[in-house]
Amino acid sequence: MSIIINTQQRQIQISSEELLYIKTIPNKTHKLCFITIDNEYLCRGDLCQFESAYTYLYRCHRSLLVNLKAIKEINKGKKQIIFKESSMKSCFFQDDV
Structure with missing residues (x-):
């Protein structure tokens, strides 16, 4: 399944x-x-529209949706998500979603 976005x-x-x-x-x-x-792509939109349309996206913070299929590891102590295909890229989360 793919997401189509419109950049400028x-x-x-x-x-x-x-x-x-x-x-x-x-x-x-x-x-x-x-x-x-x-890559990184910028576009206009709202997280809610993607969260409701794609079941593999999970809101782990009010300003962040992660792809559950891409997660390699969750470090609860550091509150960090590390990804399978790109271990150099990670993101941080908070418990209060």
């Missing part, structure tokens, strides 16, 4: 195997950043 310049299809997580951009209303294995 083009329309991009991101596969569920490629997507790591989606985060909001601080101080920018309705701006999202899609983090993939190789």
